[in-house]
Amino acid sequence: xxxxxxxxxxxxxxxxxxxxxxxxxxxxxxxxxxxxxxxxxxxxxxxxxxxxxxxxxxxxxxxxxxxxxxxxxxxxxxxxxxxxxxxxxxxxxxxxxxxxxx
Numbered sequence: 553x554x555x556x557x558x559x560x561x562x563x564x565x566x567x568x569x570x571x572x573x574x575x576x577x578x579x580x581x582x583x584x585x586x587x588x589x590x591x592x593x594x595x596x597x598x599x600x601x602x603x604x605x606x607x608x609x610x611x612x613x614x615x616x617x618x619x620x621x622x623x624x625x626x627x628x629x630x631x632x633x634x635x636x637x638x639x640x641x642x643x644x645x646x647x648x649x650x651x652x653x654x
Contacts, residue, residue, distance in 0.1 A: 594653045595634075596627040606651060609644040628654055 593606040595618065603615035610618070617637050622628060631652050634640045 592651050592653050595631070596622065596654060607644075607648045609647065610640075614639055630654070 591606045593602055595603075598606075600612060600615040600619045603618055604610055604612045607615070614637070617639070618634070621633075621637050625633075628634075631645065631649060631654065634645050634652075635642065
């Protein structure tokens with residue numbers, strides 16, 4: 553009986569080593585998806601702090617400019633209106649497009 557226990561133990565340990573990284577990657581992907589969903593931000597209601605926290609390439613100063621633009625021009629009607637704000641270009645808009653709601 554001890555002859556079978558050792559090879560099976562080794563086989564089980566090897567399977568754990570092979571499967572563990574795959575499971576970890578799957579868990580990481582689920583966490584990234586959940587984080588992305590919670591990272592969406594509404595341009596028409598978010599505070600400058602929320603905008604700076606949730607949008608890549610948008611710091612506090614730029615986020616304050618977004619809020620000021622919204623206060624002066626009314627609610628955003630398209631995501632592309634961000635391009636009217638000094639310092640926000642196409643690259644910044646595109647990397648954040650999936651996180652922005654109106």
